[in-house]
Amino acid sequence: MTDTAPAHDPSPLLSKQPPGGSETLARLKSHQGVLYTAALKHLEQSLPWYRALNPDERAALGLVAQKGIASFVGWYERPTSPQWVLNDVFGAAPTELTRSISLQRALQLIRTIVEVVENRVPELAAESEQIQLREAVLRYSREVAFAAADVYARAAESRGAWDSRLEALVVDAVLRGEDTDSLRSRFAAVGWKSQSGIHVMAGRAPDVASAHFVAELRRAALRYAHDCLVGIQGERLIVMLGGIRENGAAGFSRLAELFGDGPVVYGPRADSLRATTDSAQAAFAGLASADAWTQAPRPAAADDLWPERVINGDPLARRALVEHIYRPLEKAGNGLVQTLTSYLALGHSLEGTARQLFVHANTVRYRLKRVCELTGWDPLIPREAFVLQTALVVGRLEDSPPL
Known part of the structure; x- marks a missing residue:
């Protein structure tokens, strides 16, 4: 049979697949449980990382395998029906799946299940229908692979958006000076580990502060610090650095190049989460006063701006x-x-x-x-x-x- 559908749109292939023979279909239906059991056993034997998962995670993946086999049988019976593989196979457990294993391992899972079905083709179909069944398995496995990639892409987008919101909340909590317990909880939520060597940089955000810009800024910051948070509040750009390395001074200058026009100020070193608020307030007070020192370096330390800050009422x-x-x-x-x-x-x-x-x-x-x-x-x-x-x-x- 010749494929005429474009590679980027695999769904037409499903509609062109001829219906399976009644005897093969009956065997598929009667062997669903056997296939499922064989798939789980093969997963245990061939994938070491699967054995290392806890029972709940294995149960979530087992549900995916079971739904994948059942969905394949339904599609083989009615290939022209508008089934959406993403919902059929991953609808019950996309969150559990993406938390348990990486996309690479998800594809290994799919490949293992396909191998189980392929190995049992002689038991499931007459010799005249075996080629047709193998083609159906391969085409359907591709659909599932596309669905898995879609699940992970959606999860990554959702996680990225949530992480950005959570990061902004942490920066806002520092600026407002929330109590230490609350700050500790918020920092832990974003994976922040540094308890000392914390600095806050403030300046003007670039005209186009896209997600790509924030990612580039974070990558640059992590060359000089163990932790980094980025917040954009209107026209202001705030960068929090934790666990500054020995080349931290060079890092301030490098990061200042990524800010928008105008002065850039970094606050004094904070050796506790509570003191981070003082560093942030000093940075913003320095930023508000930096124009008074026309020879100020870029970036400037907030402590170097003490006279201007005093005159400005800090x-x-x-x-x-x-x-x-x-x-x-x-x-x-x-x-x-x-x-x-x-x-x-x-x-x-x-x-x-x-x-x-x-x-x-x-x-x-x-x-x-x-x-x-x-x-x-x-x-x-x-x-x-x-x-x-x-x-x-x-x-x-x-x-x-x-x-």
């Missing part, structure tokens, strides 16, 4: 300047605050500061070096001196008595 930056710069200098004593104040006020002049404080210039140098060691900010660098000066202003306002 309480996190104000507290950070006091806790990380002003208090350590005040506690260290030895005239560090006074020396730094004079140095900044006198236009970064070592000699002028030494004359005002009645000390040697080397003493000024030593004290400024101690400032850098205690705070991590070097007063000899103009930008970092601006950060230190802002910290002095904020710290003094913090200590000023209420009026």
Whole structure:
């Protein structure tokens, strides 16, 4: 018999298949149970992964095999009937199937069942009808293979859409600062494993932020981190990175290239899920203030934008300047605050500061070096001196008595 239907549309082949002989059909009907039992036994013997499944998973696959054999018998009896194999064979267990085994294993399952039926063709059909029965089995197995691929494609689309929604919910929960238990539950739902080394990047989303773009961004991020979540909120793009590797700094620069135009800011390292909210808030506060620093790098660290964030009314930056710069200098004593104040006020002049404080210039140098060691900010660098000066202003306002 000659196939005239196109390869992409196998359904016409079914309608052109001639009806089976009555004797062969009767044997098929009477041997359904035998075929089913033989198929399960063959699965146990030939597929090691099938033996490793739990009873519920094997039962789901057994149901698929049973329906496949029964559907084939019905089709062989009435090949012109409009049967839709997807519903006939997989309708009862598509979810269980896709959770239990991969598409490759599903096709192995189909191939094994086909082998069982083919091996029993001599028992099921007279010699004159055996070729016809073998052709019918092969054509029907192709239909089932198409149906299996369709099941997995639909499941993948559904799973991808659900994962994207779940990912967006996790990002939103972090930004809103949900309680730790709730955050832990949401992170677990998306397969997040990192408990430390978490950073949040924020910037403008590209004009066309398609699913392909998100997949590309995630692939790039996973080169530098163990976990990654991507969220798009209007024009904003948020990327959460967990378990940053040693080349994390290079990762920030690489990922910034995938953002849209404008500044990109990453928050400070968070070593707990709860602290992730602070990293996210710092990143967004930095993003809102980044335009004030025209020489800001891309991406910029949110902590490097402390002065601009304070001026823009960010309480996190104000507290950070006091806790990380002003208090350590005040506690260290030895005239560090006074020396730094004079140095900044006198236009970064070592000699002028030494004359005002009645000390040697080397003493000024030593004290400024101690400032850098205690705070991590070097007063000899103009930008970092601006950060230190802002910290002095904020710290003094913090200590000023209420009026």
